[in-house]
Amino acid sequence: MFPYILKRLMGLIPTLLIVAVMVFLFVHLLPGDPARLVAGPEADSQTVELIRQDLGLDKPMHEQFVNYFSKALHGDFGTSLRTKRPVSMEIAERFWPTFWLTVSSMVWAVLFGLVIGIVSAVWRNEWPDRLGMTLAVSGISFPSFALGMLLMELFSVKLGWLPTIGADSWRHYILPSLALGAAVAAVMARFTRSSFVEILQEDFVRTARAKGLSETIVVLKHCLRNSLIPVVTMMGLQFGFLLGGSIVVEKVFNWPGMGRLLIDAVEMRDYPVIQAEILLFSLEFIFINLVVDVLYAVINPSIRYK
Incomplete structure (x- = not known):
C-alpha cells in the first residue's frame, strides 16, 4: 500500500x-x-x-x-491585483467557509442518498422505489441556483425562519447546503440503488437468507459493505465537484467562500487569484481520488495494491 x-x-x-x-x-x-x-x-x-x-x-x-x-x-502565489493582498491570505480566508459548506452538504446528501437507494433496491419496482427514484430525478433535474432561490423565498422571505446572507452560525449553512447537496443526494440514491440491486442477486446473499438471517442483517451487514466500493468512488468524485462547483450557490447566497472569490477574480482579471484557485481545485481532486483508492482496501480487505 x-x-x-x-x-x-x-x-x-x-x-x-x-x-x-x-x-x-x-x-x-x-x-x-x-x-x-x-x-x-x-x-x-x-x-x-x-x-x-x-x-x-x-x-x-x-x-x-x-x-x-x-x-x-515556494508557496508564493503572488499578490491579488484587486485587493493588493497576498493570494495565499485571500484563499485562506475563503477556504474554510467553502469547505464546511461542502462537508455539510455532503453529509446530508450521502445519508439521504444511501437511505433512499437502499430502500429503493430492497423494495424494487414497488411504491417506495418509484417514490425514491422520482425524488432522485427531481433532484438531478432542478438547477441548484433555482432551488436556492426557491428555498430563500419560502424559508426566509415567507416564513422568516432562516437567514440568507452570511456564514456566522450553523443556521446560515442550512439553505446553501440544501441547494448544493440536492443533486448529490439524487446521484447517490440512483447509484446506491443500482449497486444494491446487483449485490442482492449474488449467491452469498441467497446463502445468508437460507441460513435464516433476518432481512435487516442481510441488507446492512452483507450487502452494504460489498456495495460500498462503487458508492465510495462516487462519493469522492461528488465531494470534489462540490468543492469546485459551489460557485453558483455561493453567488446566490452571497457566500464568503472560494467560489465567490473566483467570480470576483474573473470579473477583475485577477490572474494570480484565478491561477491559485484552479491549481488548488486540481490538487483537491487528485488528493480525493487518492483517498478513495486507499479506502477500497479498507472496505474490502481482499483488494491489495501491488
Whole structure:
C-alpha cells in the first residue's frame, strides 16, 4: 500500500505542471486588460503602462510563467491585483467557509442518498422505489441556483425562519447546503440503488437468507459493505465537484467562500487569484481520488495494491 501511495504522490508533480501551464494560458487568453481594470476607466495610457510594468504583464509570456511557477513552488502565489493582498491570505480566508459548506452538504446528501437507494433496491419496482427514484430525478433535474432561490423565498422571505446572507452560525449553512447537496443526494440514491440491486442477486446473499438471517442483517451487514466500493468512488468524485462547483450557490447566497472569490477574480482579471484557485481545485481532486483508492482496501480487505 505504501509504495502505491508514494507513486500516486509522485504523480502529482507532472499533473500539476500540466494544469499550471493550461491555467496560465487560459487566464491570459481572457478578454480584457487587467492593467486597465486596476487603473480605472479614467486613467491615461501612460498610467496604464506603468501599472502593466509594475504587475509584470509587459514581459514575454514564457518569462511570466517561469516567474510565476518558480514562486509557486515556494508557496508564493503572488499578490491579488484587486485587493493588493497576498493570494495565499485571500484563499485562506475563503477556504474554510467553502469547505464546511461542502462537508455539510455532503453529509446530508450521502445519508439521504444511501437511505433512499437502499430502500429503493430492497423494495424494487414497488411504491417506495418509484417514490425514491422520482425524488432522485427531481433532484438531478432542478438547477441548484433555482432551488436556492426557491428555498430563500419560502424559508426566509415567507416564513422568516432562516437567514440568507452570511456564514456566522450553523443556521446560515442550512439553505446553501440544501441547494448544493440536492443533486448529490439524487446521484447517490440512483447509484446506491443500482449497486444494491446487483449485490442482492449474488449467491452469498441467497446463502445468508437460507441460513435464516433476518432481512435487516442481510441488507446492512452483507450487502452494504460489498456495495460500498462503487458508492465510495462516487462519493469522492461528488465531494470534489462540490468543492469546485459551489460557485453558483455561493453567488446566490452571497457566500464568503472560494467560489465567490473566483467570480470576483474573473470579473477583475485577477490572474494570480484565478491561477491559485484552479491549481488548488486540481490538487483537491487528485488528493480525493487518492483517498478513495486507499479506502477500497479498507472496505474490502481482499483488494491489495501491488
